[in-house]
Amino acid sequence: xxxxxxxxxxxxxxxxxxxxxxVKRCAxxxxxxxxxxxxxxxxxELEGFYGKPVVLADxxxxxxxxxxxxxxxxxxxxxxxxxxxxxxxxxxxDLVLRAKKQGIVVEVVHNASVxxxxxxxxxxxxxxxxxxxMVFFTDSWRPDSxxxxxxxxxxxxxxxLVLLDIKVKEQSPENLARxxxxxxxxxxxxxxxCCEQLLEVEEKRGQQAYTPDTPCVAISRLGAPTQxxxxxxxxxxxxxxxxxxxxxxxILGRQCHELELEYLLEFSEDQERFxxxxxxxxxxxxxxxxxxxxxxxx
Amino acid sequence: xxxxxxxxxxxxxxxxxxxxxxVKRCAxxxxxxxxxxxxxxxxxELEGFYGKPVVLADxxxxxxxxxxxxxxxxxxxxxxxxxxxxxxxxxxxDLVLRAKKQGIVVEVVHNASVxxxxxxxxxxxxxxxxxxxMVFFTDSWRPDSxxxxxxxxxxxxxxxLVLLDIKVKEQSPENLARxxxxxxxxxxxxxxxCCEQLLEVEEKRGQQAYTPDTPCVAISRLGAPTQxxxxxxxxxxxxxxxxxxxxxxxILGRQCHELELEYLLEFSEDQERFxxxxxxxxxxxxxxxxxxxxxxxx
Numbered sequence: 001x002x003x004x005x006x007x008x009x010x011x012x013x014x015x016x017x018x019x020x021x022x023v024k025r026c027a028x029x030x031x032x033x034x035x036x037x038x039x040x041x042x043x044x045e046l047e048g049f050y051g052k053p054v055v056l057a058d059x060x061x062x063x064x065x066x067x068x069x070x071x072x073x074x075x076x077x078x079x080x081x082x083x084x085x086x087x088x089x090x091x092x093x094d095l096v097l098r099a100k101k102q103g104i105v106v107e108v109v110h111n112a113s114v115x116x117x118x119x120x121x122x123x124x125x126x127x128x129x130x131x132x133x134m135v136f137f138t139d140s141w142r143p144d145s146x147x148x149x150x151x152x153x154x155x156x157x158x159x160x161l162v163l164l165d166i167k168v169k170e171q172s173p174e175n176l177a178r179x180x181x182x183x184x185x186x187x188x189x190x191x192x193x194c195c196e197q198l199l200e201v202e203e204k205r206g207q208q209a210y211t212p213d214t215p216c217v218a219i220s221r222l223g224a225p226t227q228x229x230x231x232x233x234x235x236x237x238x239x240x241x242x243x244x245x246x247x248x249x250x251i252l253g254r255q256c257h258e259l260e261l262e263y264l265l266e267f268s269e270d271q272e273r274f275x276x277x278x279x280x281x282x283x284x285x286x287x288x289x290x291x292x293x294x295x296x297x298x
Numbered sequence: 299x300x301x302x303x304x305x306x307x308x309x310x311x312x313x314x315x316x317x318x319x320x321v322k323r324c325a326x327x328x329x330x331x332x333x334x335x336x337x338x339x340x341x342x343e344l345e346g347f348y349g350k351p352v353v354l355a356d357x358x359x360x361x362x363x364x365x366x367x368x369x370x371x372x373x374x375x376x377x378x379x380x381x382x383x384x385x386x387x388x389x390x391x392d393l394v395l396r397a398k399k400q401g402i403v404v405e406v407v408h409n410a411s412v413x414x415x416x417x418x419x420x421x422x423x424x425x426x427x428x429x430x431x432m433v434f435f436t437d438s439w440r441p442d443s444x445x446x447x448x449x450x451x452x453x454x455x456x457x458x459l460v461l462l463d464i465k466v467k468e469q470s471p472e473n474l475a476r477x478x479x480x481x482x483x484x485x486x487x488x489x490x491x492c493c494e495q496l497l498e499v500e501e502k503r504g505q506q507a508y509t510p511d512t513p514c515v516a517i518s519r520l521g522a523p524t525q526x527x528x529x530x531x532x533x534x535x536x537x538x539x540x541x542x543x544x545x546x547x548x549i550l551g552r553q554c555h556e557l558e559l560e561y562l563l564e565f566s567e568d569q570e571r572f573x574x575x576x577x578x579x580x581x582x583x584x585x586x587x588x589x590x591x592x593x594x595x596x
Contacts, residue, residue, distance in 0.1 A: 008314060009408060016409070017318060018311035085410060087417030093561055100564070108418055110307060110410035110521055111314070112383060115423050117408040119385030125413050126429040130456055133424075156450040158428055223408055263391055266398070 002070065002099045003079045004086035006111025009223030012041040012049045019109040023050050026079040030057040030069055032092070034168050036083040037186075039224045039246060046081075054081070058169050066095050073104045084113030114222055114248055118161055121217045121229055122263025127255040128161055129153030134194050134249075135165045136187070144201045150251060151209035155285045157254035164189035164247050188245030191218040191230075195238035195249070208284065210234065210251060215277045217250045217264060218242055231268035233277050254282045300368065300397045301377045302384035304409025307521030310339040310347045317407040321348050324377040328355040328367055330390070332466050334381040335484075337522045337544060344379075352379070356467050364393050371402045382411030412520055412546055416459055419515045419527055420561025425553040426459055427451030432492050432547075433463045434485070442499045448549060449507035453583045455552035462487035462545050486543030489516040489528075493536035493547070506582065508532065508549060513575045515548045515562060516540055529566035531575050552580045 003022040008014030015023070023029055031046065033056040038046075046054050057080070061068060069080060086092050086108055099106050119125045130153060132146035146162075153160045167187040175182045199212060212235035220228045220242045230240060237249070256264075261278055268274035301320040306312030313321070321327055329344065331354040336344075344352050355378070359366060367378060384390050384406055397404050417423045428451060430444035444460075451458045465485040473480045497510060510533035518526045518540045528538060535547070554562075559576055566572035 006410065011316065013316040013319065014314050014408075016306060016312050016314050018309065020315060021311065085414050085417065087415070088423065093420050093557060097557075097561060110312075110415040110418070112304065112408035112410055113414050115417075116383050116411050116414040117385070119383065119413075120406055120408070122391050125386070126431075129427050130454075131424040152454040156428075156454075259391060259395075263395060 001077050001105045001107060002073045002095075003077065003107050003109060004092060004096070005079055005081050005109040006085040006113070007038055007081050007083050008111040009084065009114070009117060010039045010041075010221070011224070012038070012045050014038075014111070014223065016109060016111060019111065020050075022077075022107070022109060023079045023081070024052075025077055026052075027072075027076040028055070029053070029079045029081065030055045030061075031081045032057050032062060032083070034059040034062075035088070036166065037168065037246070038083050039221055062095065066098050069095070070099055070102060070104060073099065074102065085111050085115070088113050088115065112223065114161070114163065117222055118219060118248065118250065120222070120227075121219055121250060121267075123159055123217070123250060123252070123256065123260050127158055127253065128250075129156070129158030129253065131161045131163060133163045133165065134189065134197060136167065136189060136193075137197055137200075142197075142200075144205065147201050147205050147207075147209055151207060154209060154251070154253050157285065159253045159255070160251040162194060162249040162251060164191075164194050164249065166246070189247070190245075191220070191240055191242040191247050191249060192238050194247070195234050195240075198234050198251075199238060211281075211284075213277050214281050214284075215252045215264075215274060217252070217267065219248045219250065220244075221246065222248065229267040231264045231274050252278065252281065254285060256282070299375050299403045299405060300371045300393075301375065301405050301407060302390060302394070303377055303379050303407040304383040304411070305336055305379050305381050306409040307382065307412070307415060308337045308339075308519070309522070310336070310343050312336075312409070312521065314407060314409060317409065318348075320375075320405070320407060321377045321379070322350075323375055324350075325370075325374040326353070327351070327377045327379065328353045328359075329379045330355050330360060330381070332357045332360075333386070334464065335466065335544070336381050337519060360393065364396050367393070368397055368400060368402060371397065372400065383409050383413070386411050386413065410521065412459070412461065415520055416517060416546065416548065418520070418525075419517055419548060419565075421457055421515070421548060421550070421554065421558050425456055425551065426548075427454070427456030427551065429459045429461060431461045431463065432487065432495060434465065434487060434491075435495055435498075440495075440498075442503065445499050445503050445505075445507055449505060452507060452549070452551050455583065457551045457553070458549040460492060460547040460549060462489075462492050462547070464544070487545070488543075489518070489538055489540040489545050489547060490536050492545070493532045493538075496532050496549075497536060509579075509582075511575050512579050512582075513550045513562075513572060515550070515565065517546045517548065518542075519544065520546065527565040529562045529572050550576065550579065552583060554580070 005019040218230040265271045303317040516528040
């Protein structure tokens with residue numbers, strides 16, 4: 001059997017009791033290690049907690065056929081551990097399809113991920129639109145297709161969760177070209193870089209999907225003991241040092257009600273200014289007021 | 299300290315190790331018991347597992363001031379357990395605000411909820427729009443404000459998660475009027491009733507937010523050992539007996555890629571028909587094709 005086990009957000013104890021029991025009975029344990037990281041647990045801590053070795057699975061191992069992972073999974077139990085919930089990334093859907101085609105029974109153990117735990121900023125999850133990913137811009141690659149999605153979300157009043165790029169086990173273009181297996185140190189996008197890229201693309205596209213004054217919430221180390229939130233405008237957060245990774249950002253939509261705003265104010269430096277930013281931003285994309293149809297005078 | 303602990307979706311073992319450790323050190327334990335239910339664990343099972351009594355907290359206890367729950371929480375540890383993740387419902391944001399105002403430290407232990415575990419149907423969570431709730435229609439109350447939200451989501455190609463009504467500890471209008479504390483048996487909306495209500499409102503509103511042929515996924519007992527998914531059109535699912543609760547429904551948007559469709563086909567009775575329904579439905583709200591601007595002939 002193949003167990004897909006979500007590890008939750010931060011520590012080794014964020015696994016569920018059911019997930020831990022599954023891992024303990026498995027012959028082999030893999031940890032997906034390229035779409036996210038467990039913030040406060042090392043491979044060694046996990047191995048001590050589970051009482052068995054954990055193999056780090058990089059993108060190549062998972063995306064190139066999964067053969068190693070699925071080997072003998074029809075005869076013995078294998079665990080594939082994923083930070084957050086197992087269905088956070090497309091790749092793992094592919095792993096399930098491959099397993100099923102080989103007649104391997106798959107059991108999923110869910111857990112919290114940024115996609116639902118983001119609710120702890122106080123904004124109702126009901127009012128989030130599509131999620132976007134912000135990648136590190138390079139000199140030659142500054143993709144902005146996410147801009148249209150933010151615009152679509154904000155037109156109908158919805159918040160946008162922005163997932164910030166992480167680079168784990170990446171090769172430099174030179175090392176890649178020369179086939180040298182030398183890897184760059186891991187990089188995690190900061191809140192300020194994300195906000196600078198947002199401002200750059202708004203400047204270029206100019207459709208006012210948002211403005212420098214649009215209110216956001218910066219969410220740092222979600223689910224970890226050092227979790228920290230900060231409310232502010234994009235312009236303000238472009239100057240903000242959020243500390244250690246991981247970070248995410250929420251760009252507010254119009255649908256922010258009083259109780260939600262009250263919650264967000266706790267995270268702002270200047271409550272009056274933030275409240276004012278929210279109220280002014282709510283004027284964007286506001287539906288036209290309802291006007292009664294002319295009375296029929298016949 | 300007040301611990302807000304998510305219990306996950308189904309069994310007593312879906313709590314995280316960190317959550318269980320927190321519950322074990324608490325002087326009092328409350329279980330929120332009106333926005334959802336834990337599908338395969340009774341109050342008694344939880345009490346046996348935690349080794350202490352669990353108090354069921356109904357809507358009245360939670361929404362009318364939370365005094366009982368927060369009593370002495372500045373001096374001793376109190377746990378408030380929530381099925382799914384603690385930030386699934388507005389009410390609990392209110393509880394956190396009240397606790398903080400009283401100087402009580404709050405710690406949140408996240409867990410899976412339908413809002414992220416719905417990814418196990420194979421559709422990318424990135425492409426979900428706002429979530430809607432479908433309530434039981436009565437003779438005099440057939441609210442349809444959710445219709446506009448489905449329309450907004452589908453216009454930009456997004457899926458809609460539909461949460462189905464549950465009624466726990468409700469009084470009949472007569473018992474309520476007479477002040478008799480007699481409660482109706484719990485009721486959980488079925489997939490077929492939800493689909494009938496969808497069809498009724500489309501008939502009434504007529505803006506083609508969706509059609510009877512729009513493809514959906516019915517998700518039953520998500521996260522439980524008897525979890526079951528079924529892909530089909532709204533019309534087909536209006537006839538479908540999905541068995542025991544809890545149920546949710548996903549109304550597909552246009553953004554369904556080949557790998558996702560392949561996954562959904564596993565849950566359909568007639569794969570060719572479902573594939574055809576998806577492809578025909580994708581024609582709705584399709585953006586106009588890109589036409590190159592006329593060449594400048596000067």
